[in-house]
Amino acid sequence: MTFFLPVMAGPKGFIKPMHKKRKPVSHLFMAMNSPCDIQVDGDDVHLARELGALAEAEAHRIEAKYSRYQENSQLSQVNRSNGTPVEVDTEMMALLTYANSCYELSDGLFDITSGVLRRIWRFDGSDKLPAEAEIEALMPLIGWDKVTLGKNVVTLKPGMEIDFGGLGKEYAVDRVLMLLAEKTDSPILVNFGGDLRVSGPRRDGSPWRIAIESVEPDDPSAATLGIKSGAITTSGDARRFLLKGGVRYSHILNPRTGRPVIGAPRSITVAARTCMEAGIISTLAMAKGPDAERFLRDEEMAAWVLR
Template sequence: MKSDCNPSLSLRDLPGELLAVRFEAMASPCELLLPQADRPQALELGSLVAEEAWRVERKFSRYRDDSVIGWIHQRRGTRLEVDAETGSLLDFAAQCYELTDGLFDVTSGVLRRAWRFDGSDRIPTDADVARLVPLIGFSKVRWERPCLTLPEGMELDFGGFGKEYAVDRAFDILARQRAEPFLINFGGDLRANRPPHSGAWQIGIERPESVRQAAALLELARGALATGGDSHRFLMKDGVRYGHVLNPRTGWPIAGAPRSVTVAASSCTEAGLLATVALLHGTSAEKFLKMQDVRFWILR
Protein backbone atom coordinates (compact mmCIF):
# COMPACT_ATOMS: atom_id res chain seq x y z
CA MET A 1 0.00 0.00 0.00
CA LYS A 2 1.11 3.51 -0.75
CA SER A 3 2.38 5.52 2.16
CA ASP A 4 2.52 9.26 1.77
CA CYS A 5 5.24 11.74 2.64
CA ASN A 6 3.88 12.57 6.10
CA PRO A 7 5.28 9.65 8.12
CA SER A 8 2.50 9.67 10.67
CA LEU A 9 -0.39 9.78 8.18
CA SER A 10 -1.14 7.06 5.70
CA LEU A 11 -3.57 7.10 2.85
CA ARG A 12 -5.42 4.05 1.67
CA ASP A 13 -7.86 3.31 -1.10
CA LEU A 14 -10.78 1.26 0.09
CA PRO A 15 -13.41 -0.40 -2.08
CA GLY A 16 -16.22 1.83 -3.25
CA GLU A 17 -14.18 4.94 -4.07
CA LEU A 18 -13.47 5.44 -0.40
CA LEU A 19 -10.27 7.08 0.82
CA ALA A 20 -9.04 6.43 4.34
CA VAL A 21 -6.50 8.65 6.09
CA ARG A 22 -5.02 6.70 8.99
CA PHE A 23 -2.88 7.63 11.96
CA GLU A 24 -2.26 6.64 15.56
CA ALA A 25 -3.49 8.71 18.49
CA MET A 26 -4.52 8.02 22.07
CA ALA A 27 -3.16 4.49 21.80
CA SER A 28 -5.72 3.70 19.13
CA PRO A 29 -5.83 3.36 15.38
CA CYS A 30 -7.65 6.41 14.02
CA GLU A 31 -9.03 7.13 10.60
CA LEU A 32 -10.91 9.64 8.52
CA LEU A 33 -13.07 8.14 5.77
CA LEU A 34 -13.87 10.24 2.72
CA PRO A 35 -15.93 9.00 -0.21
CA GLN A 36 -15.14 10.58 -3.55
CA ALA A 37 -12.32 12.81 -2.41
CA ASP A 38 -9.04 13.39 -4.18
CA ARG A 39 -5.80 12.43 -2.49
CA PRO A 40 -4.31 15.90 -1.77
CA GLN A 41 -7.63 17.00 -0.33
CA ALA A 42 -7.86 13.84 1.78
CA LEU A 43 -4.38 14.42 3.18
CA GLU A 44 -5.15 18.02 3.97
CA LEU A 45 -8.38 17.13 5.78
CA GLY A 46 -6.75 14.13 7.42
CA SER A 47 -3.99 16.26 8.89
CA LEU A 48 -6.58 18.64 10.38
CA VAL A 49 -8.23 15.68 12.10
CA ALA A 50 -4.94 14.15 13.22
CA GLU A 51 -3.60 17.47 14.53
CA GLU A 52 -6.70 17.86 16.67
CA ALA A 53 -6.46 14.29 17.99
CA TRP A 54 -2.80 14.80 18.86
CA ARG A 55 -3.52 18.17 20.41
CA VAL A 56 -6.22 16.76 22.70
CA GLU A 57 -3.95 13.84 23.59
CA ARG A 58 -0.97 16.09 24.34
CA LYS A 59 -3.02 18.45 26.39
CA PHE A 60 -4.99 15.99 28.51
CA SER A 61 -2.95 12.79 28.64
CA ARG A 62 -2.42 11.56 32.18
CA TYR A 63 0.78 9.85 31.01
CA ARG A 64 2.55 13.09 30.15
CA ASP A 65 4.17 15.45 32.62
CA ASP A 66 3.75 18.34 30.20
CA SER A 67 -0.02 17.89 29.87
CA VAL A 68 -2.54 19.95 31.80
CA ILE A 69 -3.36 16.83 33.81
CA GLY A 70 0.34 16.32 34.57
CA TRP A 71 0.61 19.95 35.60
CA ILE A 72 -2.40 19.60 37.95
CA HIS A 73 -1.00 16.38 39.43
CA GLN A 74 2.29 18.11 40.22
CA ARG A 75 0.42 20.79 42.17
CA ARG A 76 -2.02 18.84 44.32
CA GLY A 77 -3.39 20.81 47.24
CA THR A 78 -2.78 24.10 45.44
CA ARG A 79 -5.47 26.36 44.07
CA LEU A 80 -4.88 26.52 40.30
CA GLU A 81 -6.45 28.59 37.60
CA VAL A 82 -7.15 26.48 34.53
CA ASP A 83 -7.75 27.48 30.90
CA ALA A 84 -11.23 27.62 29.34
CA GLU A 85 -11.12 24.25 27.59
CA THR A 86 -9.94 22.43 30.72
CA GLY A 87 -12.65 24.32 32.60
CA SER A 88 -15.31 23.09 30.19
CA LEU A 89 -14.12 19.51 30.60
CA LEU A 90 -14.21 19.88 34.38
CA ASP A 91 -17.72 21.34 34.17
CA PHE A 92 -18.71 18.38 32.04
CA ALA A 93 -17.11 15.94 34.50
CA ALA A 94 -18.98 17.62 37.35
CA GLN A 95 -22.29 17.38 35.52
CA CYS A 96 -21.73 13.71 34.67
CA TYR A 97 -20.84 12.99 38.29
CA GLU A 98 -24.03 14.66 39.41
CA LEU A 99 -26.24 13.09 36.72
CA THR A 100 -25.03 9.58 37.55
CA ASP A 101 -25.08 10.01 41.35
CA GLY A 102 -21.31 9.59 41.44
CA LEU A 103 -21.15 6.47 39.28
CA PHE A 104 -19.15 8.25 36.59
CA ASP A 105 -16.19 9.76 38.36
CA VAL A 106 -13.07 11.25 36.74
CA THR A 107 -11.17 10.71 40.00
CA SER A 108 -11.53 6.93 39.97
CA GLY A 109 -8.25 6.50 38.06
CA VAL A 110 -6.33 6.02 41.34
CA LEU A 111 -7.69 2.46 41.32
CA ARG A 112 -5.13 1.71 38.65
CA ARG A 113 -2.56 1.68 41.45
CA ALA A 114 -4.14 -1.55 42.61
CA TRP A 115 -5.65 -2.96 39.43
CA ARG A 116 -3.50 -3.81 36.41
CA PHE A 117 -5.55 -5.37 33.65
CA ASP A 118 -2.86 -7.31 31.89
CA GLY A 119 -4.67 -10.61 31.41
CA SER A 120 -2.89 -12.07 34.47
CA ASP A 121 -4.35 -13.42 37.70
CA ARG A 122 -2.98 -10.68 39.99
CA ILE A 123 -6.08 -9.65 41.90
CA PRO A 124 -5.44 -6.97 44.54
CA THR A 125 -6.22 -7.57 48.19
CA ASP A 126 -9.22 -6.03 49.93
CA ALA A 127 -6.83 -3.87 51.92
CA ASP A 128 -5.09 -2.54 48.80
CA VAL A 129 -8.41 -1.46 47.34
CA ALA A 130 -9.82 -0.09 50.61
CA ARG A 131 -6.84 2.26 50.94
CA LEU A 132 -7.65 3.83 47.61
CA VAL A 133 -11.42 4.31 47.91
CA PRO A 134 -11.10 7.42 50.16
CA LEU A 135 -9.09 9.06 47.35
CA ILE A 136 -12.05 8.81 44.98
CA GLY A 137 -14.93 11.25 44.70
CA PHE A 138 -15.32 14.28 42.49
CA SER A 139 -17.19 15.98 45.31
CA LYS A 140 -13.87 16.17 47.19
CA VAL A 141 -12.32 18.17 44.38
CA ARG A 142 -12.75 21.91 44.81
CA TRP A 143 -13.88 23.19 41.45
CA GLU A 144 -15.12 26.74 41.20
CA ARG A 145 -14.55 27.74 37.63
CA PRO A 146 -11.82 28.72 36.75
CA CYS A 147 -10.14 27.59 39.98
CA LEU A 148 -9.36 24.00 40.84
CA THR A 149 -7.85 22.43 43.92
CA LEU A 150 -7.08 18.72 43.64
CA PRO A 151 -6.61 17.21 47.11
CA GLU A 152 -3.40 15.33 47.98
CA GLY A 153 -3.33 11.74 46.76
CA MET A 154 -6.13 12.17 44.24
CA GLU A 155 -5.95 11.87 40.45
CA LEU A 156 -7.85 13.35 37.55
CA ASP A 157 -8.35 11.37 34.39
CA PHE A 158 -10.36 12.52 31.38
CA GLY A 159 -9.77 9.15 29.70
CA GLY A 160 -13.44 8.29 30.24
CA PHE A 161 -14.49 10.74 27.53
CA GLY A 162 -11.25 12.12 26.09
CA LYS A 163 -11.28 10.08 22.90
CA GLU A 164 -14.95 10.82 22.25
CA TYR A 165 -14.34 14.50 22.95
CA ALA A 166 -11.48 14.46 20.43
CA VAL A 167 -13.81 12.91 17.82
CA ASP A 168 -16.37 15.67 18.36
CA ARG A 169 -13.73 18.40 18.27
CA ALA A 170 -12.25 17.05 15.05
CA PHE A 171 -15.76 16.68 13.67
CA ASP A 172 -16.52 20.35 14.31
CA ILE A 173 -13.30 21.43 12.61
CA LEU A 174 -13.98 19.27 9.57
CA ALA A 175 -17.66 20.17 9.33
CA ARG A 176 -16.57 23.76 8.69
CA GLN A 177 -14.39 22.65 5.81
CA ARG A 178 -16.48 20.03 4.14
CA ALA A 179 -20.16 19.64 3.38
CA GLU A 180 -19.71 16.29 1.61
CA PRO A 181 -19.91 13.08 3.64
CA PHE A 182 -17.12 12.09 6.01
CA LEU A 183 -16.67 9.77 8.97
CA ILE A 184 -14.17 10.16 11.80
CA ASN A 185 -13.23 7.01 13.68
CA PHE A 186 -10.88 7.07 16.68
CA GLY A 187 -10.49 3.50 17.85
CA GLY A 188 -14.12 2.58 17.38
CA ASP A 189 -15.62 5.84 18.60
CA LEU A 190 -16.93 7.54 15.52
CA ARG A 191 -19.08 10.28 14.08
CA ALA A 192 -20.38 10.95 10.58
CA ASN A 193 -21.84 14.16 9.19
CA ARG A 194 -24.10 12.58 6.57
CA PRO A 195 -24.49 9.31 4.70
CA PRO A 196 -22.27 8.57 1.72
CA HIS A 197 -24.02 8.64 -1.64
CA SER A 198 -24.11 4.86 -1.64
CA GLY A 199 -26.61 4.85 1.25
CA ALA A 200 -25.23 4.46 4.77
CA TRP A 201 -21.98 3.89 6.61
CA GLN A 202 -21.43 0.24 7.41
CA ILE A 203 -19.98 -0.14 10.88
CA GLY A 204 -18.77 -3.41 12.35
CA ILE A 205 -18.86 -3.91 16.11
CA GLU A 206 -16.00 -6.07 17.38
CA ARG A 207 -16.75 -9.36 18.99
CA PRO A 208 -15.08 -9.24 22.41
CA GLU A 209 -13.18 -12.52 21.92
CA SER A 210 -11.81 -11.60 18.55
CA VAL A 211 -10.38 -8.41 17.24
CA ARG A 212 -10.70 -9.58 13.65
CA GLN A 213 -14.26 -10.69 13.43
CA ALA A 214 -17.16 -8.26 13.53
CA ALA A 215 -20.07 -9.43 15.66
CA ALA A 216 -22.60 -7.11 14.16
CA LEU A 217 -22.79 -4.83 11.20
CA LEU A 218 -24.64 -1.57 11.79
CA GLU A 219 -25.80 1.03 9.37
CA LEU A 220 -25.31 4.64 10.34
CA ALA A 221 -26.58 7.57 8.29
CA ARG A 222 -25.27 10.35 10.51
CA GLY A 223 -24.48 10.93 14.14
CA ALA A 224 -22.14 9.18 16.48
CA LEU A 225 -21.42 5.71 17.78
CA ALA A 226 -19.29 4.91 20.77
CA THR A 227 -18.37 1.58 22.24
CA GLY A 228 -17.29 0.69 25.72
CA GLY A 229 -16.18 -2.71 26.83
CA ASP A 230 -13.47 -4.86 28.22
CA SER A 231 -12.62 -7.01 25.25
CA HIS A 232 -8.88 -6.70 25.77
CA ARG A 233 -8.55 -5.63 29.38
CA PHE A 234 -9.35 -8.10 32.11
CA LEU A 235 -7.92 -10.35 34.83
CA MET A 236 -8.75 -14.04 35.25
CA LYS A 237 -8.47 -15.82 38.57
CA ASP A 238 -10.00 -19.16 39.52
CA GLY A 239 -12.15 -19.04 36.44
CA VAL A 240 -13.59 -15.64 37.37
CA ARG A 241 -13.17 -12.86 34.84
CA TYR A 242 -12.55 -9.43 36.37
CA GLY A 243 -13.51 -6.74 33.86
CA HIS A 244 -11.81 -3.36 33.79
CA VAL A 245 -14.98 -1.46 34.64
CA LEU A 246 -14.47 -0.49 38.26
CA ASN A 247 -17.11 0.79 40.63
CA PRO A 248 -15.76 4.07 42.06
CA ARG A 249 -17.73 3.48 45.25
CA THR A 250 -16.26 0.06 46.08
CA GLY A 251 -13.06 -0.03 44.04
CA TRP A 252 -14.04 -3.48 42.68
CA PRO A 253 -15.08 -4.49 39.16
CA ILE A 254 -18.76 -4.14 38.40
CA ALA A 255 -20.43 -7.53 38.54
CA GLY A 256 -22.30 -8.63 35.46
CA ALA A 257 -20.99 -5.82 33.24
CA PRO A 258 -21.58 -6.50 29.55
CA ARG A 259 -18.56 -7.37 27.40
CA SER A 260 -19.30 -4.45 25.17
CA VAL A 261 -21.87 -1.69 24.86
CA THR A 262 -22.35 0.40 21.72
CA VAL A 263 -24.59 3.47 21.78
CA ALA A 264 -25.74 5.73 18.94
CA ALA A 265 -26.32 9.39 19.78
CA SER A 266 -25.98 12.83 18.23
CA SER A 267 -22.47 13.45 19.55
CA CYS A 268 -19.68 11.00 20.32
CA THR A 269 -19.23 12.43 23.81
CA GLU A 270 -22.85 11.73 24.60
CA ALA A 271 -22.74 8.23 23.09
CA GLY A 272 -19.51 7.40 24.93
CA LEU A 273 -20.81 8.58 28.26
CA LEU A 274 -23.99 6.56 27.90
CA ALA A 275 -21.98 3.45 26.94
CA THR A 276 -19.64 3.86 29.92
CA VAL A 277 -22.43 4.53 32.38
CA ALA A 278 -24.33 1.52 30.96
CA LEU A 279 -21.28 -0.67 31.70
CA LEU A 280 -21.22 0.75 35.24
CA HIS A 281 -24.79 -0.41 35.67
CA GLY A 282 -23.66 -4.03 35.29
CA THR A 283 -26.60 -6.37 34.99
CA SER A 284 -28.97 -3.39 34.61
CA ALA A 285 -27.13 -2.03 31.55
CA GLU A 286 -30.00 -2.84 29.16
CA LYS A 287 -32.56 -1.38 31.53
CA PHE A 288 -30.53 1.79 31.87
CA LEU A 289 -30.13 2.26 28.11
CA LYS A 290 -33.80 1.58 27.42
CA MET A 291 -34.61 4.49 29.69
CA GLN A 292 -32.36 6.81 27.65
CA ASP A 293 -34.31 6.37 24.44
CA VAL A 294 -31.24 5.65 22.31
CA ARG A 295 -30.25 2.93 19.87
CA PHE A 296 -27.80 0.51 21.50
CA TRP A 297 -26.20 -2.88 21.04
CA ILE A 298 -25.01 -4.96 23.96
CA LEU A 299 -22.78 -8.01 23.78
CA ARG A 300 -22.60 -10.17 26.88
Protein backbone atom coordinates (compact mmCIF):
# COMPACT_ATOMS: atom_id res chain seq x y z
CA MET A 1 0.00 0.00 0.00
CA THR A 2 1.15 3.47 -0.70
CA PHE A 3 0.67 6.16 1.82
CA PHE A 4 0.33 9.48 0.12
CA LEU A 5 0.82 12.65 2.07
CA PRO A 6 -1.34 15.42 0.66
CA VAL A 7 -0.70 18.67 -1.17
CA MET A 8 1.84 17.42 -3.66
CA ALA A 9 -0.80 16.54 -6.18
CA GLY A 10 -0.37 18.78 -9.18
CA PRO A 11 -3.28 19.51 -11.47
CA LYS A 12 -3.46 17.31 -14.51
CA GLY A 13 -3.56 18.79 -17.99
CA PHE A 14 -1.81 21.93 -16.99
CA ILE A 15 -0.88 24.58 -19.51
CA LYS A 16 1.44 23.07 -22.01
CA PRO A 17 4.79 24.66 -22.71
CA MET A 18 4.83 27.24 -25.41
CA HIS A 19 7.37 25.52 -27.59
CA LYS A 20 8.36 22.02 -28.31
CA LYS A 21 10.30 20.84 -25.32
CA ARG A 22 13.98 21.29 -25.85
CA LYS A 23 15.87 18.53 -24.16
CA PRO A 24 18.35 19.57 -21.50
CA VAL A 25 21.98 18.70 -22.19
CA SER A 26 22.97 15.78 -20.00
CA HIS A 27 26.39 14.88 -18.60
CA LEU A 28 26.73 11.41 -17.08
CA PHE A 29 29.47 9.97 -14.89
CA MET A 30 29.99 7.62 -11.99
CA ALA A 31 30.88 8.83 -8.51
CA MET A 32 30.17 7.54 -4.99
CA ASN A 33 29.05 4.21 -6.40
CA SER A 34 26.17 5.94 -8.11
CA PRO A 35 25.30 7.02 -11.61
CA CYS A 36 25.48 10.80 -11.63
CA ASP A 37 23.65 13.04 -14.04
CA ILE A 38 24.05 16.78 -14.57
CA GLN A 39 21.38 18.33 -16.79
CA VAL A 40 21.62 21.87 -18.08
CA ASP A 41 18.49 23.32 -19.70
CA GLY A 42 20.16 25.59 -22.22
CA ASP A 43 21.29 25.69 -25.81
CA ASP A 44 24.97 26.18 -25.07
CA VAL A 45 26.34 22.65 -25.36
CA HIS A 46 29.84 23.89 -24.74
CA LEU A 47 28.85 25.47 -21.45
CA ALA A 48 26.92 22.36 -20.44
CA ARG A 49 30.00 20.26 -21.04
CA GLU A 50 32.12 22.64 -19.02
CA LEU A 51 29.63 22.56 -16.15
CA GLY A 52 29.50 18.78 -16.33
CA ALA A 53 33.25 18.58 -15.99
CA LEU A 54 33.16 20.98 -13.07
CA ALA A 55 30.48 18.90 -11.36
CA GLU A 56 32.41 15.71 -11.94
CA ALA A 57 35.55 17.19 -10.45
CA GLU A 58 33.69 18.42 -7.37
CA ALA A 59 31.96 15.05 -6.87
CA HIS A 60 35.29 13.25 -7.08
CA ARG A 61 36.91 15.73 -4.73
CA ILE A 62 34.20 15.09 -2.12
CA GLU A 63 34.39 11.35 -2.66
CA ALA A 64 38.17 11.28 -2.35
CA LYS A 65 37.96 13.17 0.92
CA TYR A 66 35.02 11.53 2.66
CA SER A 67 34.91 7.98 1.35
CA ARG A 68 35.52 5.31 3.98
CA TYR A 69 36.50 2.90 1.21
CA GLN A 70 39.42 4.98 -0.05
CA GLU A 71 42.47 4.45 2.10
CA ASN A 72 43.90 7.89 1.47
CA SER A 73 40.77 9.83 2.24
CA GLN A 74 40.78 12.27 5.11
CA LEU A 75 38.02 10.22 6.63
CA SER A 76 40.11 7.05 6.54
CA GLN A 77 42.83 8.87 8.48
CA VAL A 78 40.27 9.68 11.14
CA ASN A 79 38.96 6.13 11.16
CA ARG A 80 42.47 4.73 11.52
CA SER A 81 43.39 7.10 14.36
CA ASN A 82 42.76 4.44 17.04
CA GLY A 83 41.97 6.92 19.77
CA THR A 84 44.42 9.66 18.94
CA PRO A 85 43.18 13.15 18.10
CA VAL A 86 43.16 13.94 14.35
CA GLU A 87 43.34 17.42 12.92
CA VAL A 88 40.73 18.03 10.23
CA ASP A 89 40.08 20.94 7.88
CA THR A 90 37.22 23.43 8.05
CA GLU A 91 34.97 21.55 5.68
CA MET A 92 35.30 18.25 7.48
CA MET A 93 34.82 20.04 10.79
CA ALA A 94 31.65 21.67 9.48
CA LEU A 95 30.30 18.32 8.38
CA LEU A 96 31.12 16.74 11.74
CA THR A 97 29.44 19.62 13.52
CA TYR A 98 26.46 19.14 11.26
CA ALA A 99 26.36 15.44 12.09
CA ASN A 100 26.56 16.38 15.75
CA SER A 101 23.52 18.65 15.42
CA CYS A 102 21.60 15.92 13.61
CA TYR A 103 22.47 13.47 16.37
CA GLU A 104 21.16 15.83 19.02
CA LEU A 105 18.14 16.78 16.96
CA SER A 106 17.15 13.15 16.45
CA ASP A 107 17.84 11.93 19.98
CA GLY A 108 20.53 9.62 18.68
CA LEU A 109 18.61 8.14 15.76
CA PHE A 110 20.95 9.76 13.29
CA ASP A 111 24.43 8.63 14.16
CA ILE A 112 27.36 8.54 11.77
CA THR A 113 29.24 6.10 14.00
CA SER A 114 26.72 3.33 13.38
CA GLY A 115 28.32 2.21 10.13
CA VAL A 116 30.30 -0.55 11.86
CA LEU A 117 27.03 -2.46 12.20
CA ARG A 118 27.24 -3.19 8.48
CA ARG A 119 30.01 -5.67 9.31
CA ILE A 120 27.43 -8.01 10.80
CA TRP A 121 24.18 -7.00 9.11
CA ARG A 122 24.14 -8.01 5.46
CA PHE A 123 20.85 -7.19 3.81
CA ASP A 124 20.88 -9.68 1.00
CA GLY A 125 17.26 -10.82 1.19
CA SER A 126 18.31 -13.92 3.14
CA ASP A 127 17.34 -15.02 6.67
CA LYS A 128 20.87 -14.78 8.08
CA LEU A 129 20.58 -12.64 11.20
CA PRO A 130 23.70 -11.90 13.24
CA ALA A 131 24.10 -13.51 16.63
CA GLU A 132 23.15 -11.60 19.74
CA ALA A 133 26.76 -11.68 20.93
CA GLU A 134 28.02 -10.16 17.69
CA ILE A 135 25.72 -7.18 18.13
CA GLU A 136 26.67 -6.70 21.78
CA ALA A 137 30.34 -6.79 20.84
CA LEU A 138 29.90 -3.90 18.43
CA MET A 139 27.71 -1.66 20.57
CA PRO A 140 30.63 -0.08 22.51
CA LEU A 141 31.93 1.22 19.17
CA ILE A 142 28.69 3.03 18.40
CA GLY A 143 27.50 6.33 19.77
CA TRP A 144 28.29 9.83 18.67
CA ASP A 145 28.41 10.90 22.32
CA LYS A 146 31.69 8.98 22.61
CA VAL A 147 33.28 11.26 20.01
CA THR A 148 35.07 14.40 21.13
CA LEU A 149 35.01 17.43 18.87
CA GLY A 150 37.60 20.10 19.52
CA LYS A 151 38.63 23.10 17.53
CA ASN A 152 39.58 21.45 14.24
CA VAL A 153 40.35 18.24 16.08
CA VAL A 154 38.26 15.10 16.30
CA THR A 155 38.94 12.19 18.64
CA LEU A 156 37.29 8.78 18.26
CA LYS A 157 37.43 5.94 20.78
CA PRO A 158 39.70 3.14 19.58
CA GLY A 159 37.92 0.94 17.04
CA MET A 160 35.22 3.48 16.26
CA GLU A 161 34.53 4.52 12.70
CA ILE A 162 32.73 7.36 11.05
CA ASP A 163 30.58 6.82 7.98
CA PHE A 164 29.34 9.76 5.94
CA GLY A 165 26.97 7.44 4.06
CA GLY A 166 23.91 9.35 5.19
CA LEU A 167 25.34 12.77 4.41
CA GLY A 168 28.09 12.69 1.83
CA LYS A 169 26.14 12.19 -1.35
CA GLU A 170 23.50 14.75 -0.32
CA TYR A 171 26.24 17.22 0.55
CA ALA A 172 27.83 16.63 -2.85
CA VAL A 173 24.54 17.26 -4.66
CA ASP A 174 23.96 20.56 -2.83
CA ARG A 175 27.56 21.67 -3.32
CA VAL A 176 27.58 20.87 -7.00
CA LEU A 177 24.25 22.56 -7.61
CA MET A 178 25.33 25.76 -5.88
CA LEU A 179 28.64 25.70 -7.66
CA LEU A 180 26.99 25.40 -11.07
CA ALA A 181 24.24 27.92 -10.32
CA GLU A 182 26.97 30.48 -9.76
CA LYS A 183 28.28 29.87 -13.25
CA THR A 184 25.04 29.97 -15.21
CA ASP A 185 21.46 31.17 -15.12
CA SER A 186 20.30 28.16 -17.12
CA PRO A 187 18.15 25.78 -15.11
CA ILE A 188 20.14 22.83 -13.77
CA LEU A 189 19.36 19.41 -12.39
CA VAL A 190 21.92 17.53 -10.30
CA ASN A 191 21.06 13.87 -9.72
CA PHE A 192 23.45 11.57 -7.85
CA GLY A 193 21.86 8.17 -7.80
CA GLY A 194 18.37 9.42 -7.06
CA ASP A 195 19.33 12.13 -4.61
CA LEU A 196 18.70 15.24 -6.63
CA ARG A 197 18.20 18.95 -6.60
CA VAL A 198 17.15 21.50 -9.23
CA SER A 199 18.05 25.17 -9.50
CA GLY A 200 14.53 26.18 -10.47
CA PRO A 201 11.90 25.39 -13.06
CA ARG A 202 12.79 24.53 -16.64
CA ARG A 203 13.33 27.34 -19.14
CA ASP A 204 9.70 27.22 -20.21
CA GLY A 205 8.58 27.27 -16.60
CA SER A 206 7.60 23.62 -16.50
CA PRO A 207 8.77 21.31 -13.75
CA TRP A 208 11.57 18.82 -14.23
CA ARG A 209 10.07 15.40 -14.71
CA ILE A 210 11.81 12.82 -12.61
CA ALA A 211 11.18 9.13 -12.65
CA ILE A 212 11.21 7.81 -9.11
CA GLU A 213 10.88 4.10 -9.02
CA SER A 214 9.89 3.82 -5.41
CA VAL A 215 7.12 6.35 -5.47
CA GLU A 216 4.54 4.25 -7.25
CA PRO A 217 6.09 1.01 -8.55
CA ASP A 218 2.75 -0.54 -9.47
CA ASP A 219 1.52 2.42 -11.43
CA PRO A 220 3.97 3.45 -14.12
CA SER A 221 1.90 6.49 -15.05
CA ALA A 222 2.38 7.94 -11.58
CA ALA A 223 6.05 7.11 -11.48
CA THR A 224 7.26 10.58 -12.34
CA LEU A 225 7.39 13.55 -10.08
CA GLY A 226 7.36 17.16 -11.19
CA ILE A 227 9.84 19.32 -9.33
CA LYS A 228 10.31 23.03 -9.88
CA SER A 229 12.60 23.87 -7.01
CA GLY A 230 14.44 22.24 -4.17
CA ALA A 231 15.58 18.70 -3.69
CA ILE A 232 14.27 15.17 -3.52
CA THR A 233 15.86 12.17 -1.84
CA THR A 234 14.71 8.65 -1.26
CA SER A 235 15.58 6.47 1.71
CA GLY A 236 15.03 2.79 1.75
CA ASP A 237 15.50 0.19 -0.82
CA ALA A 238 12.80 -2.35 -1.57
CA ARG A 239 15.45 -4.92 -2.47
CA ARG A 240 17.63 -4.65 0.62
CA PHE A 241 16.10 -6.46 3.58
CA LEU A 242 16.26 -9.61 5.66
CA LEU A 243 13.29 -11.88 6.18
CA LYS A 244 13.15 -14.22 9.17
CA GLY A 245 10.15 -15.80 10.79
CA GLY A 246 7.79 -13.60 8.79
CA VAL A 247 9.50 -10.43 10.07
CA ARG A 248 10.90 -8.11 7.45
CA TYR A 249 14.06 -6.41 8.69
CA SER A 250 14.72 -3.18 6.79
CA HIS A 251 18.26 -2.12 6.07
CA ILE A 252 17.76 0.92 8.27
CA LEU A 253 19.57 0.24 11.51
CA ASN A 254 18.74 1.85 14.80
CA PRO A 255 22.05 3.01 16.28
CA ARG A 256 20.63 2.79 19.78
CA THR A 257 19.75 -0.90 19.54
CA GLY A 258 22.16 -2.04 16.90
CA ARG A 259 19.21 -3.71 15.18
CA PRO A 260 17.16 -2.90 12.10
CA VAL A 261 14.16 -0.68 12.52
CA ILE A 262 11.03 -2.77 12.70
CA GLY A 263 7.96 -1.50 10.92
CA ALA A 264 9.83 0.92 8.71
CA PRO A 265 8.32 1.72 5.31
CA ARG A 266 9.93 0.16 2.27
CA SER A 267 10.92 3.57 1.05
CA ILE A 268 10.38 7.24 1.80
CA THR A 269 10.81 10.02 -0.72
CA VAL A 270 11.07 13.51 0.69
CA ALA A 271 11.08 16.92 -0.99
CA ALA A 272 12.88 19.75 0.76
CA ARG A 273 14.83 22.88 0.02
CA THR A 274 18.21 21.23 0.03
CA CYS A 275 19.30 17.67 -0.55
CA MET A 276 20.83 17.49 2.90
CA GLU A 277 17.60 18.43 4.60
CA ALA A 278 15.59 16.01 2.47
CA GLY A 279 18.13 13.26 3.18
CA ILE A 280 18.15 13.72 6.94
CA ILE A 281 14.37 13.94 7.10
CA SER A 282 13.88 10.78 5.04
CA THR A 283 16.47 8.88 7.11
CA LEU A 284 14.88 10.04 10.34
CA ALA A 285 11.39 9.16 9.11
CA MET A 286 12.65 5.67 8.29
CA ALA A 287 14.12 5.32 11.76
CA LYS A 288 10.71 6.20 13.23
CA GLY A 289 9.43 2.89 11.85
CA PRO A 290 5.68 2.68 12.14
CA ASP A 291 5.52 6.36 13.06
CA ALA A 292 7.17 7.51 9.82
CA GLU A 293 4.01 9.01 8.37
CA ARG A 294 3.10 10.80 11.55
CA PHE A 295 6.60 12.27 11.82
CA LEU A 296 6.46 13.54 8.24
CA ARG A 297 3.03 15.00 8.76
CA ASP A 298 4.12 16.77 11.94
CA GLU A 299 7.09 18.17 10.08
CA GLU A 300 4.77 19.18 7.22
CA MET A 301 7.08 17.66 4.69
CA ALA A 302 6.09 16.77 1.16
CA ALA A 303 6.72 13.07 1.14
CA TRP A 304 5.77 9.79 -0.46
CA VAL A 305 5.81 6.76 1.74
CA LEU A 306 5.82 3.29 0.29
CA ARG A 307 4.82 0.44 2.59
